[in-house]
Amino acid sequence: MPVAGFTVFYTVNGGTPFSQIYTGSLVSGATTNFSFTTWANLSVAGTYNVEVTVTMTGDPVAANNATMYTVINTSYNGLPPVFDFEPGGNGIAQFKAITKTRSAISEDAGASFGSTSTKGMIIDGVNHTSWNVPTVVVDPWNSNAVNFSAVYICFSTTGGSANDSLLLTFDLKQLYKAANVNTNFRVTVNGAQVGPTYRPPFSGMPINWQKVKVDLSQYKNDPNIQIGLESSVKEAYANGAGTANLIDNIVIKRVTGPTCVKDDLLQSLVNVFPNPSAGLFNVSCRKEKPIR
Numbered sequence: 214m215p216v217a218g219f220t221v222f223y224t225v226n227g228g229t230p231f232s233q234i235y236t237g238s239l240v241s242g243a244t245t246n247f248s249f250t251t252w253a254n255l256s257v258a259g260t261y262n263v264e265v266t267v268t269m270t271g272d273p274v275a276a277n278n279a280t281m282y283t284v285i286n287t288s289y290n291g292l293p294p295v296f297d298f299e300p301g302g303n304g305i306a307q308f309k310a311i312t313k314t315r316s317a318i319s320e321d322a323g324a325s326f327g328s329t330s331t332k333g334m335i336i337d338g339v340n341h342t343s344w345n346v347p348t349v350v351v352d353p354w355n356s357n358a359v360n361f362s363a364v365y366i367c368f369s370t371t372g373g374s375a376n377d378s379l380l381l382t383f384d385l386k387q388l389y390k391a392a393n394v395n396t397n398f399r400v401t402v403n404g405a406q407v408g409p410t411y412r413p414p415f416s417g418m419p420i421n422w423q424k425v426k427v428d429l430s431q432y433k434n435d436p437n438i439q440i441g442l443e444s445s446v447k448e449a450y451a452n453g454a455g456t457a458n459l460i461d462n463i464v465i466k467r468v469t470g471p472t473c474v475k476d477d478l479l480q481s482l483v484n485v486f487p488n489p490s491a492g493l494f495n496v497s498c499r500k501e502k503p504i505r
Contacts, residue, residue, distance in 0.1 A: 315359040385411065
């Protein structure tokens with residue numbers, strides 16, 4: 214028999230409760246989504262304990278009416294640090310991480326890249342017969358919602374000069390089984406996709422680590438931006454035998470703007486030989502008067 218008349222409350226860090234009436238009805242064992250019209254302000258960096266409580270007149274079991282969520286906002290007032298996932302460094306704990314029932318995010322040696330790297334980030338899935346294979350008409354970002362996962366970072370872009378560029382770089386390796394559409398990865402800024410949906414082998418065979426560079430210069434004057442690294446993957450990493458997005462060495466940096474040196478003048482002062490070379494070459498610079 215459906216029941217109705219719920220009041221839903223939430224508090225943040227034990228503060229003032231916000232309440233709202235649920236106007237629908239539910240049968241025993243059913244679930245539903247509920248959105249508050251009064252939002253919590255979690256814009257300041259820190260840890261937030263959000264308690265949600267449901268009450269109903271005549272409820273015979275009140276002990277199971279509340280649940281607690283912990284939300285970590287890792288906003289940075291300036292550019293964030295390098296995320297290298299090393300012990301004592303910056304990793305998943307500094308991100309806002311989202312996983313669903315058939316996705317996972319972890320730090321593991323299998324995702325390390327570089328001579329000094331010992332760990333990286335693995336974003337993978339959980340295999341299930343309900344996976345809907347992405348096609349021309351099946352968008353990987355609008356299907357397989359339970360296989361979605363992501364990490365997000367918020368920061369302020371203030372600082373630097375007007376001519377600077379803002380860049381995101383990271384190392385990416387994508388693994389797949391059966392079909393490459395089973396491994397999907399993208400970058401978002403403020404919720405909008407920037408660049409392509411990456412699928413293996415996006416740089417050709419064999420599948421190797423690749424340096425991905427994303428130009429964020431159009432956002433460099435925004436007060437704050439949120440960068441998302443989003444994944445939709447069919448199966449588990451399985452020690453490298455499954456499907457996964459492997460990520461290491463995430464860097465967000467400003468690059469100094471133009472030097473006011475004319476490109477053609479600078480090129481005329483530099484000589485590279487032999488050209489073409491067999492891998493080794495020499496560079497000489499001709500001494501000239503100061504360049505303005």
